[in-house]
Amino acid sequence: MLKLITALLSMVLFYSCILPSSDDADAVNAMNPDSMKHNIMILASDSFMGRKPFTEGETRTVAFLQEKFAALGLEPGNGNSYIQEVPMVSIATESDPFMKVQSSKGTTSLKFFDEYGFWTAKTDSVISIDNAGLVFAGYGVVAPEYNWNDYEGIDVKGKVVMVMVNDPGFWTGDTTLFKGKEMTYYGRWTYKFEEAARQGAKGCLVIHNTAAASYPWSVAQNNFNQSRLNLAETHGVPVCDAVGWITESSVNKLFSAAGFDSTLLVKANKPGFRAMDLNLKVSTKMKVKTEFKSSKNVIAKITGSKKPDEVIIYSAHWDHLGIGKAGADGDSIYNGALDNATGTAALIELARAFQSLKEKPSRTIVMLAVTAEEQGLLGSEYYANNPVYPAEKTVANINMDGVNPFGKTLDMSVVGQGQSEIEDMAKLELEKDGRYAAPDPKPEAGSYYRSDHFNFAKKGIPALYLKTGIDVVGKGKEYGKQIREEYNSKHYHQTSDEIDPATWTMEGAMQDLSVYFRVGLKLAGEETFPQWKPGSEFKAIREGKK
Ligand SMILES: [Zn+2]
Structure with a gap:
């Protein structure tokens, strides 16, 4: 009899574990497709002016979010404020029209904009490169976990380095080299600049290649001749005087001036490749104008019932590109x-779900709407450097x-598959709904390093980044891919990224938000911390080994 009771009891316990409680299910149902759609319409309306930092569009967006979070009863997330100020500096550069490269045979001139482009993150009024040595540093990568060091045995202090975009796994397709075709953080140009600065280089030029960069030279050129935003405080992180891009054909010109040829680019794919001093001297300069401004992150929270100091942070960038060059239809507002607007509105629906729980989660839930993602993930970088909640908590x-x-x-789609245990939790939640987790359809684009979660990952905080699926119910993957490609080519970062009330049904959003909610709820109720997986670039940081 006792045995039977134990068996029955354990069955009851078993079922109560796998069946979602009605409280959780009610919370999922509290998320509202109509309010989601309504909030997207407001955020993406012309009166929000494309939500560019420092504009009236920012003022309206920040006020709107603050009002929504307060109305749902969320507490201010930064002391007694919903706001975290993000001090930034706008840096405009005016480059010399040419860069002169001196070899033993004579002088080669490269044309700014067409053949190369420099910019700076420094606030000095003039940046000049005066007869600096030129080094070809392969991929410009120092990755102890892959036993790779392009800078070994060379001193690049005060010199300009040229480095290849992406990582050795991309070109060779060799899965034993880095992550094969899937781009690692070492493949991103932002990493190349950071590493060159750590090595003491004066300048860093990334060698453009359309396949390896996943975009054409014209996209790299968008970085030239325009003002750029940076965080006003750099926290002692070293930066090069000048960074930028150079075309592959210009690099070949320089190689031949130095007595080499394009096979150098191929040699850099081999383990054991060492950076080479080209014995060339580079000179150019740029004038710099700076303006200091401040934008805002919006932070709201639901304090945990048992472990209030341990937090789960949901994030989405509220900003977009503002008002700019008119598109073909004459529209100049980049509504985004x-x-x-979808991710930002999603924060509000998730907040509604957590607030509707009768039993509050043990850990604290934070809703963080960050600024200036479109300007280089700056709002999230500022938060990561100035965390309201410590990284280890x-x-x-x-x-x-x-x-x-x-x-x-x-x-x-799971972006950056294989990074952390949170993706396994997402996979499980998807399966409960009869759905599935698919790999990122474009892993070579390095998307894991291109949105705000990346700044959390860099501090060792496990981060989940999912993208909309392509396997559309009743219509299949080909149709889904087509929708995605159509968005990328016709609407992404264009004035036509607008809501279409007829096709924007929010059915997909509600389904995905349920997964986001349940993963967060699970994390909020656990005793343990999720881990990075072996092979992740961020594991050693979390474990205090890097
Ligand atoms: Zn975005």
């Missing part, structure tokens, strides 16, 4: 409906940059 980050406004999908 999908990118990222931050359990996880769940970032949303684009939430599916269309119909339901069977899948969601």
Whole structure:
């Protein structure tokens, strides 16, 4: 009899574990497609002017978010304020029209904009490169876990380094080299600049290649001749005087002036390659104008019932590109409906779900709407450098940059698959709904390093980044891919990223938000912290070994 009772009891316990409680299910149902759609319409309306930092569009967006969070009863997330000020500096550069390169044979001139482009993160009024040595440093990578060091045995202090974009795994397709075709952080140009600065280089030029960069030279050129935003405080992190891009054909010109040829680029793929001093001298300069400004992150929280100091942070960037050059239809407002009014509105629905729980989660839930993602992930970088909640107490980050406004999908894409245990939790939640987790359809683009969660990852905080699936219910993957490609080519970062009330049904959003909610709820109720997986670039940071 006792045995039977134990068996029955354990069955009851078993079922109560796997069946979602009605409290959780009610919370999921509290998220409202109509309010989601309504909030996207407001955020992406012309009166919000494309939500560019420092404009009236920012003022309206920040006020709107603060009002929404307060109305839902969320507490201010930064002391007694919903706001974290983000001091930034706008840096405009005016480059010399040429860069002169001196070899033993004579002088070669490269044309600014067409053949190369420099910019700076420094605030000095003039940046000049005066007969600096030129080094070809392969991929410009120092990765002890892959036993790779392009800078070994060479001193690049005061010199300009030229480095290849992406990482050795990309070109060779060799899966034993880095992550094969999937881009690691070492492949991103932002990493190349950081490493060159750590090595003491004066300048760093990334060698452009369309396939390896995943975009054409014209996209690299968008960085030249325009003002750029940076954080006003750099926290002692070294930066090069000048960074930028150079075309592959210009590099070949320089190689031949130095007595080499294009096979150098191939040699850099081999383990054991060492940076080479080209014995060339580079000279150019640029004038710099600076302006200091401040923008805002919005932070709201629901204090945990048992472990209030341990937090799960949901993030989404509220900003977009503002008002700019008119598109073909004469429209000049970059509404950013999908990118990222959807993610921002999703924060509000998730807040509603957590608030509707009768039993509050043990850990604290934080909603963080960050600024200036479009200017280089600056709001999240500022937060990561000035965390309101310490990194070691931050359990996880769940970032949303684009939430599916269309119909339901069977899948969601896991960006950066293999990074952390949170993706296994997402996989499980998807499976409970009869759905599945799919790999990132474009791993070579390095998307894991291109939105706000990356700044959390860099501090060792495990971060989840999912994207809309492509396996559209009843229509299949080909159709889903087509929708995605159409968005990328016709609407991404264009004035036509607007809401279409007829096709934006929010059915897909509700389905995906349920997954985001349940993963966060699970994390908020656990005793343990999720881990990075072996092979992740961020594991050693979390474990205090890097
Ligand atoms: Zn975005």
